[in-house]
Amino acid sequence: MKNYYEKEQLINSTFADRACVMGVYQATLLIQDAMTEFFHQYGCDAVRLSKSHNVVWAVARTKIRFDRHPFWMERVRVRAFPVKLTPIAVHLNVLVETLEGEPLIRCRQELCAIDVADHSLRRVDSTPFPLDMGVSDPVLPDPCRRMKLDLGEEKKVLSHTVRTTDTDMNHHTNNAAYIRLVCDCLPSDFWDRKQIREFDVQYVNESVEGETLDAYLDLEEDAGAVQMKRGDKTLIKSYFLLGPAVSLL
Secondary structure, three states, X not given: OOOOEEEEEEOOHHHOOOOOEOOHHHHHHHHHHHHXXXXXXXXXXXXXXXXXXXXXXXXXXXXXXXXXXXXXXXXXXXXXXXXXXXXXXXXEEEEEEEOOOOEEEEEEEEEEEEEOOOOOEEOHHHOOOOOOOOOOOXXXXXXXXXOOOOOOHHHEEEEEEOOHHXXXXXXXXXXXXXXXXXXXXXXXXXXXXXXXXXXXXXXXXXXXXXXXXXXXXXXXXXXXXXXEEEOOEEEEEEEEEEEEOOOOO
């Protein structure tokens, strides 16, 4: 059984930031598409599963590492494949590389099956996902970072009310929308000088349209962390390593 999904992708305006390269938000969109298309290949994407098995896939953790930021109008190859399968989780790697095989972005994701009705954890074997498929060696073997963050009010930098375009098919804030807000915690002149080289995020709780999210930032010279809360409840925790900005302009 084929145990990977692969496609070519043009880095067009959807996947390029204001510097005309792929930033972490745009990479999250591409990775989310690859993950969705991987599950669709086996007839168990969230759209179909929600109707047939009352279950969706939820991303628990993601780690993204940039070997090089893809450029505007560069054509790349995207591959998604499992590196570990357990009764309650599917661990995927997503690799973005040049057509010549140079690694550009490497990603690790931990996904769980969640019941649509009561949001309880479901076993993977309660879905049509083929657990007997072979797994591949990881391109990003490092585990996702386990983060302990408890940032106080003095670190608050942003408030955002969830709107329609922030939400997904489950009527929850989309994973990529959170990453966009992480980037919005810092102004454009910061991102003109810095770019994320490695990014970890843990999705802890959900939010819905109309709720107000508060973002808290802890920033150092070459690293940072953002915690997003609704009141006292943590929604996401993220950590990133920084390097000099890359730009085509």
